[in-house]
Amino acid sequence: xxxxxxxxxxETGGPVVVLVEPQLAENIGMVARAMAxxxxxxxxLVAPRDGWPNERARASASRADHVIDGARMFATLGEAIADLxxxxxxxxxxxxxxxxxxxxxxxxxxxxxxxxxxxxTGVLFGRERWGLLxxxxxxxDEIVTFPVNPAFASLNLAQAVLLVAYEWMKSGxxxxxxxxxxxxEMEPASKDQMQGLFDHLEEALDARGYFRPPDKKAKLVDNxxxxxxxxxxxxxxxxxxxxxxxxxxxxxxxxxxxxxAPTARPRTRKNADDERA
Numbered sequence: 001x002x003x004x005x006x007x008x009x010x011e012t013g014g015p016v017v018v019l020v021e022p023q024l025a026e027n028i029g030m031v032a033r034a035m036a037x038x039x040x041x042x043x044x045l046v047a048p049r050d051g052w053p054n055e056r057a058r059a060s061a062s063r064a065d066h067v068i069d070g071a072r073m074f075a076t077l078g079e080a081i082a083d084l085x086x087x088x089x090x091x092x093x094x095x096x097x098x099x100x101x102x103x104x105x106x107x108x109x110x111x112x113x114x115x116x117x118x119x120x121t122g123v124l125f126g127r128e129r130w131g132l133l134x135x136x137x138x139x140x141d142e143i144v145t146f147p148v149n150p151a152f153a154s155l156n157l158a159q160a161v162l163l164v165a166y167e168w169m170k171s172g173x174x175x176x177x178x179x180x181x182x183x184x185e186m187e188p189a190s191k192d193q194m195q196g197l198f199d200h201l202e203e204a205l206d207a208r209g210y211f212r213p214p215d216k217k218a219k220l221v222d223n224x225x226x227x228x229x230x231x232x233x234x235x236x237x238x239x240x241x242x243x244x245x246x247x248x249x250x251x252x253x254x255x256x257x258x259x260x261a262p263t264a265r266p267r268t269r270k271n272a273d274d275e276r277a
Contacts, residue, residue: 012041012066014168015111016122017161018080018087019043020136023128025050029060029068030158031125036064038165039172043071044080044122077124077136085119086111089132089140090160092153100142107144108167123164128157186234193238194229197245201228204245 017035022028022045032043045052052073061068074080081087088107089099102110111121124140126132137143146155146163155163189197202221211217 012039013115014040014042014165015088015115016042016044016081016084016120017165018046018077018122018124019048019157020046020077020124020132021049021127022157023049025054025056026060027128027157028054028071029057029062029064030156031161032057032061032064032067032071034158034162034165035067036061037162038169040165040168041067041070043067045071045073046077046080047075048073077139081122081124081139083120084122086114087122087124087140088142088144088164089124089137090126090144090146090164091131091137092145092148092155093131095134095137095143097138099137099140102142102144104144104146104163104167105171107142107164108171110142111168112171125157125160186236189233189235189238191229193235194233197238197241198225198228200242200245 017031017040019028019031022031025048028043028045028048035041035043048054050056052071053068058065058068088102088111107123111123114121123144124132124136126136144164146153146160148155201224205211205224211220
């Protein structure tokens with residue numbers, strides 16, 4: 001989905017994303033893109049199969065260059081998390097042990113709280129084919145797992161990172177249901193405005209013989225009223241409809257463009273462009 005605004009400052013920070021032995025450089029690039037989408041910026045790689053740096057990862061990152069450029073490679077998982085205070089391990093499999101298991105929502109709130117308290121946090125993600133080993137999960141403090149279809153629980157690496165990153169971003173919003181933009185604020189139309197719209201339309205239709213046969217007029221009026229006096233119309237919508245009806249009022253067979261409309265002019269490409277503008 002397009003919509004990137006390159007003039008705005010890039011959000012950075014958040015928990016470290018640690019990929020353990022990622023197998024495809026393209027997946028690393030897609031992880032970087034998912035991180036950048038939701039304000040995460042620090043990527044650590046443990047023994048990536050295709051080496052590092054890797055231009056295939058950059059090509060797949062869709063210009064999330066700040067994540068790619070800042071990525072660091074480590075030989076072991078222990079080295080990659082040595083400076084972190086709290087770490088989640090992601091897994092779709094039930095594990096033996098005593099580690100708390102959190103949903104992505106609870107995990108993100110935990111990470112947010114610890115980050116705001118000054119702690120360095122991270123999330124571990126395993127290999128594309130089989131995830132994290134038990135001994136790697138053992139290095140984490142808690143587990144985060146996703147509410148997926150149990151019959152098809154395998155997630156693409158970038159998808160898993162995106163889910164965690166999305167919940168991280170949400171946890172920092174003043175309201176978790178907030179959106180980056182909204183529709184225009186409009187005042188609901190009053191009953192008086194709706195009645196005026198209906199009267200205007202009825203007069204215009206009556207003048208043009210719409211209500212045929214005459215003995216059906218009462219039923220047709222009732223039907224129109226039911227449509228046009230429903231709840232949910234806004235003032236601007238009423239004004240648009242009144243404008244349409246007013247243009248019908250100006251119509252005559254001798255002047256089909258309406259007496260109040262501009263004189264017809266030859267249609268050129270420039271005229272068409274002006275009308276669209």
